[in-house]
Amino acid sequence: MTQCRFNGVSRELPESPDATLIDVIRDREGLTGAKLVCGAGVCGACTVLLDGAPVASCLLPAKAAAGRSVVTIEGIGAGALHPVQKAFMALDALQCGFCTPGFIVESVAFHDEWRAKKGAAVPTREEIAAALSGHLCRCGAYDNILRAVAEACAGRFDGGDAARSPRVEARDKVAGAAKYTVDIRHDRQFEGVVFRSRIAHAKIEALDFAEALAIPGVAAAISLLGEDRTVRYVGQQIAAVAAADRETALRACAAIKVQYRELPPVVGMDAARMPTAPEIFAGSRKSAGNASEGMAMPTPWRRNVRGPSSAFSLKAKKARNWIAAAREAGDPLLFEATFRTGAQQHCSLEPHAAVARFDGDRLTVHVSTQAVFELKKLIAKRFKLDPSHVRVIATHVGGGFGSKATLGIETVAAIELARAAKAPVRVVFDRHEELSVAGYRPGAEMNIALLADRDGRLKALSLAAHGDTGASVNSTIAALARLIYPAEAKDLSDFDVVSNLPPGAPFRAPGGPPMAFALEQAVDEAALRLKTDPIALRKRWDDNPNRRRLYEWAQGLSAWRNAAPPASKTGRYRRGVGVAAGYWLYLWQPGSKVQLSVESGRIVVASAAQDIGTGSRTVLANTIAREFELEPHEVEVRIGDSSLPEGPGSGGSRTTASLVPPALLAAQKLKQAVQQRTRREPQAGSNAPWREMIAACPDFSVSSERPEDARTLAPGVRSPLGEVGLMGHIFGWMMRRFSHIAIGAGAPSSVQVVEVEVDTLLGHVRVLEVHTGIAVGKLAAPALAQSQASGAIVQGVGYALYEGREVDLQTGDVLTAGMEDYRLPGVADTPLIDLHFDEGGFDHVLGGGVGIGEVATVPTAAAIANAVRNATGVRPKEIPLRPDRMLRLLSEGART
Amino acid sequence: MSAPMMIADGKAIELRAGGTDLSERRRSGVSRGSLIDIAPTPDMTGIDCSANGAARIGALVTIDRIANDPRIAAAYPGLAAAAGGLATPQIRRVATIGGNLAQHSRCWYYRNPHTACLKKHGSICSARGGNHLYGVIFDLGPCVAPHPSTMAAALLAYDARIDTDRRADLTIAQLLGDGANGAVDNALEPGETITRVELPPPTLGERALYKRAISRASAEWPLVEIVARAVVADGSLRLLRLAAGGVAPVPLRLAAAEAAAQGAAATGATIARVVEQSTAGAKPLAMTAYKLDLLKGLVRDLMERLLA
Secondary structure, eight states, rough: OOOOEETTTEEEEEEEOOBBBBHIIIIIIIOSOOOOOSSSSOOOEEEEEEEEEETTTTBGGGGGGTTTTEEOGGGGSSSSHHHHHHHHHHHHEEEEEEHHHHHHHHOOOOOOOOHHHTTOOOOHHHHHHTTTTOOOTTTHHHHHHHHHHHHHTTTTTTOOOOOOOTTTTHHHHHTTTTBGGGGGGOOOOOEEEEESSSSSSSEEEEEEEEEHHHHEEEEEEEEEEOTTEESSTTOOOEEEEESSSSSHHHHHHOEEEEEEOOOOOOOSSSHHTTTTTOOTTTTTTSSSEEEEESOOOOEEEEETEEEEOOOOSSHHHHHHHHHHHHHHHHTTTTEEEEEEEEOOOOOOOOOSSEEEEEEEEEEEEOOOSSSHHHHHHHHHTTTTTTTGGGGEEESOOOHHHHHSSSSOOOHHHHHHHHHHHHSSSEEEEOOOHHHHHHHEOOEEEEEEEEETTSOOOEEEEEEEEEEEEESSEEOOGGGGGSSSOOOOOOEEEEEEEESSSSOOOOOOOTTTTHHHHHHHHHHHHHHHHHHHOHHHHHHHHHHHHHHHHHHHHHHHHHHHHHHHGGOOOOEEEEEEEEEEEEOOOOOTTTTTEEEEEEHHHHEEEEEEEOOSOOOOHHHHHHHHHHHTTOOGGGGEEEEEEEEEHHHHOOOTTHHHHHHHHHHHHHHHHHHHHHHHHOSSOOOTTTTHHHHHHTTTSSSEEEEEEOOOOOOOOOOTTOHHHHHHHHHHHHHHHHHHHHHHHHHHOOOOOEEEEEEEEETTTTTEEEEEEEEEEEEEOOOSSSHHHHHHHHHHHHHHHHHTTOOOOBBBBTTTOOOOOOOOSSOOOOOOGEEEEEEEEEEOOOTTTTTBBBBOEEEEEEEEEEEEHHHHHHHHHHOOOEOOOOHHHHHHHHHHHHHO | OOOOEOOOTTTEEEESSSSSSHHHHHHSSSSOOOEEEEEOHHHHHEEOOOSSOOOOEEOOOOOOHHHOOOHHHOOOHHHHHHHHSSSSSSHHHHHHHHHHHHOOOOOHHHHSTTTTOOOGGGOOHHHHHHHHOOOSSOOOOSSSOOOOOHHHHHHTTTTTTTEEEEEOOBBOOOOOOOOTTOOSSSSOOOTTOOEEEEEEOOTTTTTEEEEESSSSSSOOOSSSEEEEEEETTEEEEEEEEEESSSSSOOOOOOOOHHHTTTTTOOOOOOOOHHHHTTTHHHHOOTTOOOHHHHHHHHHHHHHHHOOO
């Protein structure tokens, strides 16, 4: 029997023994709700029901479905939404939405079986987490997912009411209807694959495509070598081929003849710093990648070490002298330590992907990108095209976290191959590429010295951070320690150590979490030595008004007030509480525009921004709806298309602060215009005057550009650039001039109080509770801000405890290139999350609020480390704090 | 289930049951030969329990069925708990016990199609001189990757025997070898198919537990895992079985620890001796010494619960 029923329709199965069910579902049946992500049965994004039971379709041989029934997300709730779908929508149990179909399929099966067996009983978090343990969500939507499944099981969503969600596109995401770049399929579309270096360091002497091009089905092959024809890491792109299908493209790659002249490789920070190490970027430093969001400032190099970058220092020499004297004198108020953080992979569930199509001299590219508008400009420049002939589309984006902010190889390859093949070409990275060469937050080694004086004041701080940046530069960690805890003197220097490893990329508050990991532990240690409450000490040292309000809130938490003293902690399981503060810069993008139109009696808001799961669609819908006293779903939002008016990138937490102010200005314009043009007045006493007037208004549109912020600032609110002085202003000018980012006044802030439990026998650290106070001003979309903050904490837990990139220090191979070895936090690792938003502090911004994406993840790892110190008496110096490291820490602690 | 069979052109033929291991290796290109799907027979798809408590489990029975079969849970709770604790629900619904026994190494050098590995006809173990963070602490052969089969550790603890289409009554040690041959994951002949697993009757009054040490809460390959069985009568240990996974190229009975318990009083002092002996003969690699602590910690955890 080779028939199978897909969502009730009988279909023939392919003969090929290697076809897996996901291939058939997506490529042949065109059911693109199920996603191929890990390809190894780890993440569950491909889950479908096989005779009613959820299975991973990426591993299931298609033949195994013979004679059976397959139900995909498209078959669930096809008529009316399933209660689980409604619950996911109502409780915002999703962000980018890429994992959502898999979660829904599994949750529906769990829900139906649970209620059949247990009736009205409500499953516990643990029971739900066990059922969903084969699913991963990189946005970290777990807290709401657990809630949604519980409430659906409790029958709260049984009614036939229309499903509502605080997220405007949620319905498409829970139904599997949202189209991502990987789902785009044109007629006659070829599949592109990037051919990559097997060697960490080599010059490519010769490249021959003849055999590859001779393979039937191969449409094009192109070189991707740079000018120096040198590869500097395993997996660096050499060429790309396009073929009728992926299998043929892979065979063509294998047929490419490449002649390497091997150069001596230097892998990792320790090897690269050896005085005898060969220089990796001699004569070609400009080809190094950028691990941060801003441009790289001119900085001296010494062989493989770039730095110091120390423009944010303050009286550096004084700081060095004071610290040296304190060391000499054995001053107990001097704390010195070396902290290490691991490389963190973005691991967006939607891989880097692009589909390029030429129509004459016009180019349309679907890209999984964080910056449709900027990307259009970069593509036009690189391929020497008229910008008005380039269109970049990203309707839905399955996560980015900083890794999709610029013109990537997937896009370059897709465009060049499409040009060569004279046909549309899709390039989709596989998970191995995604986890090896698609960017990561560089690991760091940080030497910190913090000196308090006898009166309990912060006297001097020294922080030297070396970023393990591979083939990239611009790790910026130490500089960030300038803008928190003012001191008499600060010696801050950043270094990049380049080596033959893949380049880093900006990752959610790039240097923020590592900086906080070192600094917040040093402050914690100072509090211990000064015998002061750690929050009280921060209140004394930190004059930022936003954080001072959050400290007040944190001091009132019962989790903090009732924390047991460390001395009482013995036995196998030990609990502890820790606190950490964090901030991020408030950035916005000058030139961002929002267009408002009336079309057929409806309001349409448009901007060439994109929604990577962070909620920019909803931010626009909510902002306009509030102005016109409408429901958000009554406002049509158009984003994700570079042909719309210029919009901001989704990076640097800049989107909300770039979109809301022009949206409000445009709303004022539209109101005036509607009042002038409306053909009939609203009925007297109408409770929806704008709805009626808009419905009666002829089509037209207005547009506004992001205004400058008010110059008058509330007391205590400062410009971070002003705090740093002349160097700050120069930095700010360059960021605005070359990176199109303005640095505004005020500090988006977060204070977190974390409770952990350490199993001292098995070295296992569990985060029990995270209380997060966040000050980013007024929230444009409160439910989504909560989701984003909650997800940021989950990522912070991953960074602190599980996520580690392992490499082979001889060959330069990234070994954690699959999702079972690169360990994302799972649903059962989700702590109880308590969110507190302080909505003040940004009155100088039109709308009163700024972005939240980055600040929420900055203090998490540091707070966990301080909680572990509180629980065990030993201070974690290195993350991820895996069982091997926790056990070593405990045994070292026992010896001292 | 996948026993490689060499053919003339150097490509192996592999047998396929649920495909949960093989599909990933096919997609990555680590497995390139032909496939033979195992044809299910009634004998291979059922669980039979006899009156004396012995059980026969067909090789194509899924892990999920084993985890949820009340007869297995009653007679072999360590096996049921091990089955319920491995992989993820979706995998357990499809993966079979035969496939679990015959699955291939999870070593990252083996799984990467481009890196050298003894199990891919290479001449060296890249992990030994490279990054072996998840490697063995009992260094029994050239390959330093632990055997991935949780079911094998559980079956070892229960003295199970394995039948194939060619041989009957194989012990787990006969099925998987002693770890000395780094080129293979098991001692099956080319094309040989596991058909069923036979479990002897449980011992009267025994208790059993399973636990794995991992970094997250669930859904992770074990750093170390142990299946423990014990019979305590009149205050002394009549039986102790400790089978460990994650520590050696094959699942390992902790013989010295078991011997230390034989007939000893069920006391804290005995637990301490058993814990101490659990790493007898271990020789960790440069990066795996932490597994000694995990092994001891797991043994202590399970002993304390079994003797409680």
